[in-house]
Amino acid sequence: MNELILQMKNIEKSFPGVHALKNAYFDLKAGEVHALMGENGAGKSTLMKVLCGIHKRDGGEITLFGNPVNFHNIAQAQKAGISIIHQELNMIGDLTVAQNIFIGREPIKNGIYIDDRKMEKDARELFGRLGINIDPSVKLGRLTVGRQQMVEITKAVSHNSKILILDEPTAALTLPEVEELFKIMNDLKKNGIGMIYISHRMDEITRISDRVTVMRDGEYVMTKNTREVTKDEIVKAMVGRVVYGETKKQSAVPVSAPVVLEVRNLSAPPMVKDVSFVLRKGEILGFAGLMGAGRTEVARAIFGADSKTSGEIFINGKKVKTDTPEAAVKNGICYLSEDRKRYGLLLIKSVAENSVLASVDRYISAGWINDRKIKKDAKAINEKLKTKTPSMDQLVKNLSGGNQQKVIVARWLLQNSDIFIFDEPTRGIDVGAKSEMYELMENLASEGKSIIMISSELSEIQRLSDRVLVMCEGRITADLDISEASQETIMKYATMR
Amino acid sequence: MNNLLKKGKQNAIILASLIVLIIIFAALNPNFLEKYNVVSMAQSLAPYAIMSLGVTFVIATGGIDLSIGTVCIAAATVAGKLFMNGWDIWTTIPVMIFIGTLFGLINGLLVAKLKLPAFIATLGTMMFARGLSAIIVSIPNIFYPTGTWFNSVFSNFNGFPVGFFWVIGFALICAYLMYKCKIGRYILSIGSNEEATRLSGINTDMYKLMAYVISGLGAGIAAIFWAASFTTVASATGNGMELDAIAGVYIGGTSAAGGIASISGSVIGSAMLVVIRSGLNFVLAKFNLDVNSTYVTYVLTGIIVVVAVLMDVIKNKNANKVKSRKKA
Numbered sequence: 001m002n003e004l005i006l007q008m009k010n011i012e013k014s015f016p017g018v019h020a021l022k023n024a025y026f027d028l029k030a031g032e033v034h035a036l037m038g039e040n041g042a043g044k045s046t047l048m049k050v051l052c053g054i055h056k057r058d059g060g061e062i063t064l065f066g067n068p069v070n071f072h073n074i075a076q077a078q079k080a081g082i083s084i085i086h087q088e089l090n091m092i093g094d095l096t097v098a099q100n101i102f103i104g105r106e107p108i109k110n111g112i113y114i115d116d117r118k119m120e121k122d123a124r125e126l127f128g129r130l131g132i133n134i135d136p137s138v139k140l141g142r143l144t145v146g147r148q149q150m151v152e153i154t155k156a157v158s159h160n161s162k163i164l165i166l167d168e169p170t171a172a173l174t175l176p177e178v179e180e181l182f183k184i185m186n187d188l189k190k191n192g193i194g195m196i197y198i199s200h201r202m203d204e205i206t207r208i209s210d211r212v213t214v215m216r217d218g219e220y221v222m223t224k225n226t227r228e229v230t231k232d233e234i235v236k237a238m239v240g241r242v243v244y245g246e247t248k249k250q251s252a253v254p255v256s257a258p259v260v261l262e263v264r265n266l267s268a269p270p271m272v273k274d275v276s277f278v279l280r281k282g283e284i285l286g287f288a289g290l291m292g293a294g295r296t297e298v299a300r301a302i303f304g305a306d307s308k309t310s311g312e313i314f315i316n317g318k319k320v321k322t323d324t325p326e327a328a329v330k331n332g333i334c335y336l337s338e339d340r341k342r343y344g345l346l347l348i349k350s351v352a353e354n355s356v357l358a359s360v361d362r363y364i365s366a367g368w369i370n371d372r373k374i375k376k377d378a379k380a381i382n383e384k385l386k387t388k389t390p391s392m393d394q395l396v397k398n399l400s401g402g403n404q405q406k407v408i409v410a411r412w413l414l415q416n417s418d419i420f421i422f423d424e425p426t427r428g429i430d431v432g433a434k435s436e437m438y439e440l441m442e443n444l445a446s447e448g449k450s451i452i453m454i455s456s457e458l459s460e461i462q463r464l465s466d467r468v469l470v471m472c473e474g475r476i477t478a479d480l481d482i483s484e485a486s487q488e489t490i491m492k493y494a495t496m497r
Numbered sequence: 498m499n500n501l502l503k504k505g506k507q508n509a510i511i512l513a514s515l516i517v518l519i520i521i522f523a524a525l526n527p528n529f530l531e532k533y534n535v536v537s538m539a540q541s542l543a544p545y546a547i548m549s550l551g552v553t554f555v556i557a558t559g560g561i562d563l564s565i566g567t568v569c570i571a572a573a574t575v576a577g578k579l580f581m582n583g584w585d586i587w588t589t590i591p592v593m594i595f596i597g598t599l600f601g602l603i604n605g606l607l608v609a610k611l612k613l614p615a616f617i618a619t620l621g622t623m624m625f626a627r628g629l630s631a632i633i634v635s636i637p638n639i640f641y642p643t644g645t646w647f648n649s650v651f652s653n654f655n656g657f658p659v660g661f662f663w664v665i666g667f668a669l670i671c672a673y674l675m676y677k678c679k680i681g682r683y684i685l686s687i688g689s690n691e692e693a694t695r696l697s698g699i700n701t702d703m704y705k706l707m708a709y710v711i712s713g714l715g716a717g718i719a720a721i722f723w724a725a726s727f728t729t730v731a732s733a734t735g736n737g738m739e740l741d742a743i744a745g746v747y748i749g750g751t752s753a754a755g756g757i758a759s760i761s762g763s764v765i766g767s768a769m770l771v772v773i774r775s776g777l778n779f780v781l782a783k784f785n786l787d788v789n790s791t792y793v794t795y796v797l798t799g800i801i802v803v804v805a806v807l808m809d810v811i812k813n814k815n816a817n818k819v820k821s822r823k824k825a
Binding site: 303305324325326328329330334335337342343344345346347348349353357358360361364367368369411415 | 673676677678679682683685686689690692693694695696697698699700756757
């Protein structure tokens with residue numbers, strides 16, 4: 001059972017502006033669960049996408065069952081025995097369970113029609129083998145996310161996959177569902193199937209995995225037998241780098257500082273349940289929590305991007321309505337989404353136009369937009385933020401992630417926003433640009449702007465926040481001063497189901 | 498500056514193609530450049546070009562307005578009916594503008610507020626408007642006056658194509674609205690990324706609605722020029738006009754995906770279609786070809802639209818390639 005079935009050596013991959021994988025290494029034995037760990041942006045998903053042929057690698061070798069391979073697409077990888085179970089499931093809700101399992105290779109009866117009965121029979125057999133109790137004739141969309149995931153695993157098994165990649169499989173599961181998943185994984189191990197398990201949840205890693213590999217900034221850090229390594233060692237390997245610098249020891253903002261934003265009993269079903277908190281002037285308020293805890297939804301509800309069912313918002317003690325982004329912006333709130341391309345940038349427009357998008361009003365005199373003044377102001381603010389761009393006419397799509405982020409910050413500075421909501425401000429940004437982003441946020445705070453920072457990187461939270469709110473399943477479970485916000489404490493509240 | 502130069506270069510290419518077309522037609526049949534034909538082309542340009550200008554705003558948001566052609570005819574029909582019932586000719590002008598704007602408002606509400614897909618919403622109003630004018634026209638046809646001040650102001654003053662100068666005037670107003678005014682800036686932003694624009698605190702629904710109102714207004718104004726030039730509305734008149742106007746916009750370089758618009762391009766694009774329509778008549782006549790020039794026009798227009806948009810797609814692709822290589 002100990003033969004090496006997969007080995008990835010010296011893997012290199014670059015995207016425009018980001019060196020995503022540097023000399024990465026990973027291997028997998030038959031019948032083991034090998035946890036792949038690292039923070040967001042460490043390169044785990046990229047490495048797996050390189051393995052499956054979704055991304056073409058720039059360098060390195062992949063050996064599968066002793067043979068060098070180079071897949072060009074996911075279909076080839078699947079044929080060779082690798083299946084990937086994504087965080088977001090790739091299945092069709094309107095088809096039945098059986099139809100989903102056999103999609104693309106439906107049995108044909110009499111040469112003309114699809115034999116649904118045979119599919120259901122085969123599916124039932126597969127479920128029986130794996131000890132799963134699901135009716136293959138129901139529509140997939142009617143199952144819970146956890147059960148859908150089991151269908152996807154069953155589909156992989158039916159493809160005779162020898163390697164399963166599970167990318168944060170428990171992110172959306174309830175506890176009993178996690179138990180069921182682990183039972184199935186143990187069965188698959190006995191059948192000699194190797195599993196790559198990507199997760200942030202330390203408890204699960206120590207329970208289910210045999211070995212742990214840690215990646216950081218696209219590089220290989222270490223591989224250890226799970227039994228011989230402590231949680232602390234893993235965390236240290238994951239975050240041990242200088243980019244974050246020292247964690248903040250104590251809040252820079254006194255409790256007596258004026259409250260600029262107060263949110264009372266905010267609810268926006270299904271993800272936001274009765275959220276109340278305050279934000280003080282000059283404060284960086286960290287929002288920690290697991291994926292799907294409802295942090296982004298809180299931000300969008302405050303900003304008026306999504307509708308809320310109840311809740312009051314006070315700015316500088318005055319009750320305001322922020323039912324649309326327009327109203328929120330007028331009240332000095334701005335929101336910088338993690339998905340900049342979708343929710344932030346006009347990719348085909350220039351740096352100047354993107355910088356002034358929220359404040360065009362100010363550049364109109366006698367009915368004419370003063371483009372010269374726009375460029376002048378855009379230039380000044382982007383120089384201050386050290387945005388790297390050849391000119392103000394450069395199209396934003398040609399900038400790197402970090403510089404695109406700065407253009408959006410420029411937009412809100414020009415708009416004179418006071419309350420900045422940063423949602424995963426450093427996602428998809430290079431390590432070097434990260435520390436610049438941190439500096440930028442610290443400068444904003446010291447200039448008296450108030451910041452809400454949603455981040456899934458605990459080290460980022462610890463480095464920047466004066467206070468940390470922890471969310472779990474739509475509720476705030478803790479309000480911690482930075483001096484008491486250890487990673488353990490945050491994780492404890494983040495998983496308080 | 499860079500952008501402006503690029504825009505200028507693109508306009509130059511379209512303008513050059515237009516001139517080449519004119520030269521080809523003139524070479525094949527010198528009568529093509531006779532004064533009466535030039536005047537006739539210039540005056541029939543007005544309704545198409547004005548419609549193109551209006552719909553450019555909708556296309557710039559990434560939407561489409563299929564209703565402009567039939568709305569234009571409906572406006573001319575309703576106002577013409579009133580004229581024939583004894584209303585003074587000048588009263589038809591506000592009536593046509595009102596009807597066009599009303600349809601634009603309806604389209605805008607359907608698309609921006611009720612979130613209907615633009616194609617379906619305007620397909621609905623297009624059919625509605627066509628039916629409406631057919632019911633009103635029935636028999637007899639509707640006749641606008643000829644040789645009155647109405648024709649002199651909006652079509653032809655002693656052989657001088659007034660309509661053409663109106664087009665230039667409207668184009669200048671549209672260029673101001675599109676490039677130097679908040680409304681155009683926001684319409685282009687919506688076309689680039691509607692959600693990002695909304696999250697920048699801009700009332701995107703309102704600006705989208707306004708784009709459709711401008712488009713409807715364009716159709717209403719076009720109706721005035723159409724009535725002054727063609728003077729007779731029969732039941733199937735003007736079918737497919739919207740397609741010509743929209744084709745002119747695409748040929749002119751406005752992006753079908755939105756975010757990029759060329760006002761001068763829309764004028765030159767519709768001029769190109771007018772030149773083709775007229776030029777083919779002359780060429781077919783010259784060589785005694787017994788084919789309906791309308792059909793040949795469609796064939797040629799179809800090819801030009803596809804080629805124009807294809808060139809745009811290829812150009813963008815290459816531009817991206819060059820840039821990403823530079824970065825690596």
